[in-house]
Amino acid sequence: MRDLGAWARVQAERLREGLAPDAAGHPAYVLAQAAKLAEEVGELQAEVLGQAGYQRRSKGVDFTAETMSDELADVVICVAMLAGSYGVDLGAAVAAKIEKLEARWSGG
Numbered sequence: 357m358r359d360l361g362a363w364a365r366v367q368a369e370r371l372r373e374g375l376a377p378d379a380a381g382h383p384a385y386v387l388a389q390a391a392k393l394a395e396e397v398g399e400l401q402a403e404v405l406g407q408a409g410y411q412r413r414s415k416g417v418d419f420t421a422e423t424m425s426d427e428l429a430d431v432v433i434c435v436a437m438l439a440g441s442y443g444v445d446l447g448a449a450v451a452a453k454i455e456k457l458e459a460r461w462s463g464g
Contacts, residue, residue, distance in 0.1 A: 364437045389438045392434055393431070399427050400431050406419035
């Protein structure tokens with residue numbers, strides 16, 4: 357996860373360089389990142405439906421372990437980029453959340 361955060365920061369800067377100056381500012385940029393995350397979650401949802409047999413065969417899409425991995429990775433990357441925009445250490449945030457969830461299950 358540590359490497360993902362560093363890569364996401366670099367990738368975010370690459371993407372920001374390609375935007376119009378007024379779209380590269382923080383509020384507009386994070387809104388675009390959030391929209392991209394929603395898009396990727398939609399693609400993941402389609403993948404899950406396809407893997408479960410709920411997508412039409414006429415779409416001509418193969419749903420495989422590799423395509424599932426790709427869609428999951430896309431979502432994680434978008435989350436990492438959004439986290440980086442807010443200065444969130446995603447690895448630390450996930451570790452803290454896991455600790456809270458474990459405490460909940462252990463009665464703490």
